Amino acid sequence: MNGRSDGAFGARVSIDGVQKRYDGAEGPVQALDDVSFDVSDGEFVCIVGSSGCGKTTLFRIIAGLESATEGDVLLNGTRVDGPTPDTGVVFQEYHLFPWRTVRGNVGFGLENSDGDAERRRRVGELVDLVGLDGFGDSYPKDLSGGMKQRVAIARALAVDPDLLLMDEPFGAVDAQTREMLQRELLDIWTETGKTVLFVTHDVEEALKLADRIVVLSKSPGHIREVLDVDLERPRSRSDPEFGAHYERVLDLIRE
Numbered sequence: 262m263n264g265r266s267d268g269a270f271g272a273r274v275s276i277d278g279v280q281k282r283y284d285g286a287e288g289p290v291q292a293l294d295d296v297s298f299d300v301s302d303g304e305f306v307c308i309v310g311s312s313g314c315g316k317t318t319l320f321r322i323i324a325g326l327e328s329a330t331e332g333d334v335l336l337n338g339t340r341v342d343g344p345t346p347d348t349g350v351v352f353q354e355y356h357l358f359p360w361r362t363v364r365g366n367v368g369f370g371l372e373n374s375d376g377d378a379e380r381r382r383r384v385g386e387l388v389d390l391v392g393l394d395g396f397g398d399s400y401p402k403d404l405s406g407g408m409k410q411r412v413a414i415a416r417a418l419a420v421d422p423d424l425l426l427m428d429e430p431f432g433a434v435d436a437q438t439r440e441m442l443q444r445e446l447l448d449i450w451t452e453t454g455k456t457v458l459f460v461t462h463d464v465e466e467a468l469k470l471a472d473r474i475v476v477l478s479k480s481p482g483h484i485r486e487v488l489d490v491d492l493e494r495p496r497s498r499s500d501p502e503f504g505a506h507y508e509r510v511l512d513l514i515r516e
């Protein structure tokens with residue numbers, strides 16, 4: 262699917278000693294302090310932490326949208342020094358092109374690459390994958406928040422990235438839609454084998470999705486702990502083991 266010679270579809274990600282200092286209006290702000298962790302090929306990792314702990318800063322550095330003051334992000338061993346087609350990015354606010362249809366949005370990243378027929382096939386496949394069959398000719402203004410986010414996910418997957426990087430992607434939709442999108446994302450992850458790095462402030466969401474959870478603490482943002490979530494999927498809040506993990510992560514965030 263992605264042409265890697267090792268037969269894998271995901272990415273190995275290495276976050277190595279990342280520091281980030283901003284020059285704030287009232288002096289320097291240390292947003293991240295010595296953040297290091299690795300993500301394996303095909304793994305689903307969530308980054309959680311309270312407001313201001315540096316989640317979005319870390320997301321932007323991994324996406325290559327911002328540079329670290331010190332330290333490196335490596336994607337399959339190559340240093341990230343700007344946005345790359347190897348990483349598909351999904352934001353909370355969708356960022357769709359309002360003047361393009363669903364198909365036009367999904368196919369955006371393919372316009373200079375494949376032939377017309379191949380591009381149409383790939384776009385159709387992705388529109389189906391995210392459950393928007395029948396909405397290919399609709400415009401974003403006619404879609405619900407959940408549908409817009411499905412378009413954004415399909416667009417991110419269009420160029421067949423190794424890493425799917427998501428920042429609070431379901432933060433703007435209602436609770437029911439959020440649960441549906443979480444289930445759909447797990448299906449897409451299983452089907453495609455992508456590595457997923459998913460930022461959220463919602464502990465329940467992280468526990469439903471992740472193989473591992475990176476808990477960040479603030480002032481400055483640093484890793485509090487990295488936890489394995491060794492629970493069978495689909496996971497339920499009413500499972501006592503889930504509840505125990507939930508309390509543990511909350512304690513870590515509060516400490």
Ligand SMILES: Nc1ncnc2c1ncn2[C@@H]1O[C@H](COP(=O)(O)OP(=O)(O)OP(=O)(O)O)[C@@H](O)[C@H]1O
Pocket residue numbers: 283284285286290291292310311312313314315316317318319462482
């Ligand atoms: N461009 C910037 N200039 C100065 N300070 C910044 C800038 N961006 C972020 N910060 C500061 O860096 C710290 C981390 O911010 P960041 O947005 O990464 O946190 P967050 O965990 O994503 O928060 P939230 O969950 O509220 O979005 C905060 O103290 C924030 O004020």
